[in-house]
Amino acid sequence: MYLTETVAMDCYDVVRQLWDFLDGELTDESMDAIRAHLAQCRQCYPQFDFERTFLDALAATRREHPAPNMVRRKVLAKLRTAGLDV
Amino acid sequence: MTGTVPAAELHRVDARRFEVEALPWLDDVYRFALSMTRDESDADDVVQETFLRAYRSWHTFEPGSECRKWLFTICRNVFLRLRERDRRRVDYGGEDAQLEALASEQETQSSFGENAEILSHVDLGPALERAIGELPDVFRSAVVLVDVEGMAYNEAASVLGVPVGTIRSRLFRGRRLLQDSLVVFARDAGLTARDPCEV
Numbered sequence: 001m002y003l004t005e006t007v008a009m010d011c012y013d014v015v016r017q018l019w020d021f022l023d024g025e026l027t028d029e030s031m032d033a034i035r036a037h038l039a040q041c042r043q044c045y046p047q048f049d050f051e052r053t054f055l056d057a058l059a060a061t062r063r064e065h066p067a068p069n070m071v072r073r074k075v076l077a078k079l080r081t082a083g084l085d086v
Numbered sequence: 087m088t089g090t091v092p093a094a095e096l097h098r099v100d101a102r103r104f105e106v107e108a109l110p111w112l113d114d115v116y117r118f119a120l121s122m123t124r125d126e127s128d129a130d131d132v133v134q135e136t137f138l139r140a141y142r143s144w145h146t147f148e149p150g151s152e153c154r155k156w157l158f159t160i161c162r163n164v165f166l167r168l169r170e171r172d173r174r175r176v177d178y179g180g181e182d183a184q185l186e187a188l189a190s191e192q193e194t195q196s197s198f199g200e201n202a203e204i205l206s207h208v209d210l211g212p213a214l215e216r217a218i219g220e221l222p223d224v225f226r227s228a229v230v231l232v233d234v235e236g237m238a239y240n241e242a243a244s245v246l247g248v249p250v251g252t253i254r255s256r257l258f259r260g261r262r263l264l265q266d267s268l269v270v271f272a273r274d275a276g277l278t279a280r281d282p283c284e285v
């Protein structure tokens with residue numbers, strides 16, 4: 001019963017919700033239904049894989065982008081004038 | 087009873103908590119500020135002002151809540167005030183409102199078919215970073231908070247002071263624009279899937 005429900009999930013609905021799914025922003029039921037659909041749909045899986053690779057590449061741009069030392073020094077100096085003992 | 091603790095001692099404890107809980111987010115706040123200003127000197131100003139305000143309103147921070155989110159919210163407000171000041175000199179018109187309307191339109195076509203090959207062939211980092219920088223601010227802030235900083239939709243919504251549905255539509259529109267930029271990048275670089283042997 002549950003299985004037939006997930007099997008019946010439309011490709012259109014799956015593709016429409018791929019990003020919500022990848023972001024983990026759906027209900028547990030929808031997450032399960034899409035996961036089940038992707039496991040057996042040869043049409044949707046490549047698109048899922050594409051969007052996942054794309055989001056991974058986006059996340060990787062975070063890199064370590066540390067604040068320059070000068071900015072750090074200025075912040076600490078400002079906080080000291082405001083009374084913080086650093 | 088806190089009344090029996092000397093004020094100086096309370097201040098010391100508070101200051102120590104600020105040092106331990108807020109200051110370690112300096113790099114994150116700087117990165118977020120830079121993503122909004124896209125100018126290092128402006129980011130520098132925004133970060134200083136953010137930490138000064140944060141320290142002065144430290145008593146309003148709820149212990150145990152997400153300090154990074156709290157700092158980002160202050161940072162966003164500092165940035166908006168700075169931009170507001172600049173806007174009095176340069177008239178931007180209703181650009182943001184138009185973009186917002188664009189974002190709420192039904193999601194555009196996925197560029198999956200065209201892009202599928204590209205992702206597997208190219209180091210996307212530099213192209214993506216440039217494309218993020220070129221996104222209109224309303225989309226860039228959503229993409230940076232959720233996709234780069236890893237926030238949930240509701241956290242990003244709280245930082246930007248908009249409903250969760252707005253984050254979602256801005257985010258999805260921003261992602262599509264990024265994917266479109268990648269297609270253009272790939273074409274310019276001669277990396278279209280048509281002739282992968284030449285890559």
Ligand SMILES: [Zn+2]
Nearest residue numbers: 011041043044
């Ligand atoms: Zn399918």
